[in-house]
Amino acid sequence: MDRSEITDNPVIKAYDQPSGGWGSLKSVMEKTLAEGLSVETMYEMLRKQNKADGYACVSCSWAKPAEPHLAEFCENGAKATVWEVTRKRCDRAFFAKHRVSELRHWTDHDLEKQGRLTTPMRYDASLDQYIPVKWEDAFREIGAELQALNPDSAVFYVSGRASLEASYMWQLFSRIYGSPNLPDSSNMCHESTSVGLPKSIGSPVGTVQIEDFDLADMLFFFGHNTGTNAPRLLHQVHDARQRGVPVVTFNPLQERGLMRFKDPQSPAEMLSPGDGVKMSSDYFQLRPGGDIAAMTGIAKAVLALDDAAIADGRPRILDTAFIAEHGHGFEDFEAFVRGQSWEEIERCSGLDRDSLEHVGRLYSRAERVIANYGMGLTQHRHGTENVQMLCNLLLMRGNIGKPGAGISPIRGHSNVQGQRTVGISEKPELVPLDKLAEFYAFEPPRHKGLDTVEACKGIIDGSVKAFVSLGGNFSRAAPETALLEEAWRKLRLSVQISTKLNRNHLLPGEVTYILPCLGRIEDDRQASGLQHVSMEDSTACIHGSIGWSPPASPELLSEPKIIAELAKATIPGRSNIDWDFWVADYSRVRDEIARTYPKDFSNFNARFLQPGGFHRDLAACKREWNTENKKANFLTPSGFDVNPNIEVDGKNILSLMTIRSNDQFNTTVYGYDDRLRGIQGTRMVILMNAEDMKRLNLRDDDRVDLATHADDGVDRRVCDLRVHAFSIPKGAIAGYFPELNPLVPLWHHAEGSHTPASKAIPVEIVRR
Known part of the structure; x- marks a missing residue:
């Protein structure tokens, strides 16, 4: 085990440099060399990242502009690329050398540090080792195991990296088999968005496109560490600050990316002695979970300014025309805000009245406002209400459905948003099941499936018997880790489609397989030649991606190929799908996606490779509200506190x-x-x-x-x-x-x- 990066005497010292800058370049270079790559090779790869004729980053899902920067990648995106195209290999010799019980003592970093998986493997309990298995044997045995189980006891998980093509095929495989259990990584991070936004504005995704940042005259950030989790967004924030646009950040921690930034693509900034551009004009460290209280304070300040405008005969601060035409529930929301005391707002937010009134004044003067947020809003007991309260704040001044304004949930994995768009969901009402039944001659299950939390419960209580995973490191990412890992080993079947070794592989069930797949950056050649795949970014734009690097092993199969072979082995004759025909040319899968979702994907194959991709047809962007009442809804929160409030004074x-x-x-x-x-x-x-x-x-x-x-x-x-x-x-x-x-x-x-x-x-x- 390589412990060279761990020290018994770690250094913890305040970092006073900007994000970006020389520190970012140095870190990327160190990781490049550590993975056995030359600087020249790395340059050739990275210059194609997030370009129309290249590959989409395998890290975050931030937007890919039509006119990209010379280097359209960030520090973490570069590290993700290095991590995938590493020269290191986790091959047959590695597994022959190490027992699984030994590997369980390794750190997560050291497991993935072994490099790319190269060979399909089956766990042998008598040896406590993974041994090589032929692809055809693995598919046949997995198919037989699944056929012997009740489909409701099988979970088909998908991580946020799989392409639209693979995701569409995956959900069809699961549904034809009879399982609606399709949890995904969105369950773990932005499900509060997917539940909260439709009730507010009728859309499960945000309304902001990358071009809107050029028009905005104010930006909010709530609960997002942009410098680490979506660093390319710092370019838009940087440009906004250069124009004098106020950027107001709410986060319990001071995160460098939204404090100071030095653009690595600006020679003037890189060579200047200063510490870069100040990114947030105002930065407020609120209590974790204090977001609703803080937003209520801002809304209260806006209402007070509106009252003063009425009294003085000046134009209203509220967008009364928008509220009258498009809004519903404003009166109840207004009553809630007016009824909250400043003392309670200050106590629950951890911020003072003067600060929140200052933000209210900034907001009242801005005409086009974008509100960005991350898991600091969604991963709370009242995460759904957090999202809806941010919508309320925007709706007060008509800041949804016009250029330069809107709600902007910043997603994590590179295609986690797109997978939902093409049917990865455990909720039957979100999937066009009638179309799928008609198109593919099968009867899909109509009952609700298991989400991530429910799948974990099922594994722990034994009702889940099989877990088949398209990517990811589920047991490590999910809550209740200790109970989950203990129960995982009681599964009848565990199948992991992966590129690298991770903790989940070390929890073998009775029958366990590792199926190694191609990465997105690698050449994917099928019967019709080199294949493109597609994904959806955080701004609901669809992009193409084509591999550049040679495969890590000649034994690797693509995700669509693996899905097709599993389907052929498990559900032969149970639909009219010609899986081999689809795998031979992925454009045929895209045609099927367009047939199933014509509003979002019309003319899919002709549009997805254009620079900047193409934007889904989102009604909320046009101020059309696909809510039950066809209005944008002001939804009043139930209160401020998270757990409820944790009192800490004098306690442990x-x-x-x-x-x-x-x-x-x-x-x-x-x-x-x-x-x-x-x-x-x-x-x-x-x-x-x-x-x-x-x-x-x-x-x-x-x-x-x-x-x-x-x-x-x-x-x-x-x-x-x-x-x-x-x-x-x-x-x-x-x-x-x-x-x-x-x-x-x-x-x-x-x-x-x-x-x-x-x-x-x-x-x-x-x-x-």
Whole structure:
């Protein structure tokens, strides 16, 4: 095991440099060389990233502009590319050398660091090892296992990286088999968006396109670490700040990307002695879960300004014409806002009245406002209401459905939004089941399937017997890690379609396979030649992608090919689909997608390769509201508090928010440094408010355990964490995902959406 990046004496020191800049370039170069790649090879790859004639980044889902920068990639996107095209191989020799029980002691980073999987493998319990298996044998045996099970006991998970083509085929395979259990990574992050937005504006996705940033005269950011999770968006923020546009950020932690940024593509900025551009004109560190209270304060300030305008005979601050024509429920919402006291708003948000009234004045003067948000809004017990409250704030001034304005949920994985668009959903009402039945001559299941939380419950209680995964590292990303990992080994069937070794592979069930697949950056050649795939970005634009790099192994198959072979082995004769015909030419799958979803995908094959892609036909962008009442709805929140409110003064109970480092993407950990937070050589750290540390008699580098504060009989604990003082609100602490996932109870999720509430977990400090 390679522990060269871990140190027994980690360094934690304030980082005073901007995001981007030389630090970003240096980090990319180090990762490039560590994966056995030359600078020349890396340059050739990265110049094609997010370009119309190249490949879509395998990291985040931020928009791909029609007129890209010379280098249309970010630090984390470059690391994701390096990670995929590494020269290292996790091959037959590796598995012959290591037992699974040994590998379970390795870190997540060290597992993936072994390189690309090369050979289909089957777990042999007598050897406690994975052994090679022929593709045809694997497909036949998996098909037989699935045929022997009740389809309702099988889960077909898909991570957010799989293409539109693979996703469409995957959901058809699952439904023809008889299972509606199609959880995906959206369940873990933005399900609160998918549930909340349709009730507010009739759309499950945002209304902002990349061109809107050039027209906006104010930007909000709520609960998003842009510098780590969508760094290319910093270009639009940078340009807005250069125009003098106010950028107002709400986040419990001070994140460097929305504080200072030095554009690596600007020679003038790179060579200047300064620390880059100030990205947020105002930055407010609110309490985790204090977002509704903060937004209520802003709305209260806007209503007061509107009252003053009426009294003075000046134009209204509220967009009364928009509210009258398009809105519904404003009176109840207004009554809620007016009825909240400033004392309660300040207590629950952790912010003072003057600050929120200042934001209200900025907002009242802006004509075109974009509100961006991330999992800091969605991963709360009231995550759905968080999303709807942000819509309320925008609707007050007509900031949805016009150029330069709108709601902008910033998704994670590169195609997590697109998979929902083509049928990856456990909810039957979201899928055109009648069309699928007509087109493909089968009867799909009509009942609701399992989402991520429900799938976890099923694995733990034994009702789920099979888990077939198209990508991802499910057990590590999901909540209730300890119980889930213990139960996973009791599954009858576990199948992982993967590019690299991860923790999930080390939890073999009775019958377990690893099926290695091509990555998106690799040549995918089928009977008709080199294939393109497609995906949807956060702004609902559809893009093409074509591989550039030679496959890591001649044994690898593409995701569509693997899906087709599994389907042929499992459900022969149960539909009229010619799976081989589809795999021979992926344009045929795109034709089927367009036939199924003509409004969004008309003329799909002719449009998806154009620069900038093409935008889905979203009614809310045109102020057409596909809600039940055909209006944009002001939805009044039930209250402010998260759990409800965790009182911390004089107690040992704190509110934990999980975070990601700038050296990771989701569960993939590229290294043990978090440069932008000044942490080097460890991820087993918790960041605390200095006053809380003093109150609890803790000092920097003290070692503690964390235990979930819950009275449900389950001992959830993560041990040996290093304490460090950090700029974070009192009563809150932060630590890394996925290491702290064992502290998230399965029941601790957003009401209505089941998104795990990983941004406000009640925990106790346990002295060692």
